[in-house]
């Protein structure tokens with residue numbers, strides 16, 4: 001995967017925006033990270049996962065971004081520089097693209113500390129033409145699927161609860177009805 005590196009001063013660097021498992025498990029080396037958001041997208045548990053959190057018979061549900069003019073999605077942007085760039089992109093290409101079916105896009109990221117100004121970031125999005133894209137369902141239906149699925153990386157409910165935990169800890173002011181309604185429905189099933 002050849003990507004134009006964003007060159008700043010004498011060092012080259014690239015920002016990568018995470019909004020799902022990448023917010024709590026980037027698993028690549030980076031120079032620094034910032035909590036913030038991208039505009040024009042909603043985060044939805046509408047993508048299927050038949051590797052990490054599900055299998056071919058029972059695909060799990062993971063998040064993707066859907067275009068939504070009035071919405072914004074909070075997450076974490078990671079800056080990778082020099083040797084970190086190739087290593088992180090190679091790793092994410094396997095984790096996100098090959099195994100996850102995500103494609104890449106460049107988006108504008110706004111850090112929570114607005115004085116720092118917005119920046120261009122790479123993001124991985126699963127689009128509706130993806131073979132394992134599952135699409136919309138009610139929070140109860142999504143929760144019921146998450147509650148029973150597991151894959152090579154672990155239980156699907158862990159993926160849900162860690163994302164909800166991140167939002168509470170790092171973005172307590174953000175209302176995410178989609179995420180928290182699914183979390184509440186899934187917890188009601190397993191507790």
Ligand SMILES: N[C@@H](CCC(=O)N[C@@H](CS)C(=O)NCC(=O)O)C(=O)O
Pocket residue numbers: 017018019020021022023025048049052053062063064095096099100101102124125153159
């Ligand atoms: N692209 C989103 C979602 C990434 C994501 O959750 N991808 C799945 C692949 S289907 C993953 O890496 N799962 C690892 C895990 O479940 O621990 C992000 O930026 O966080």
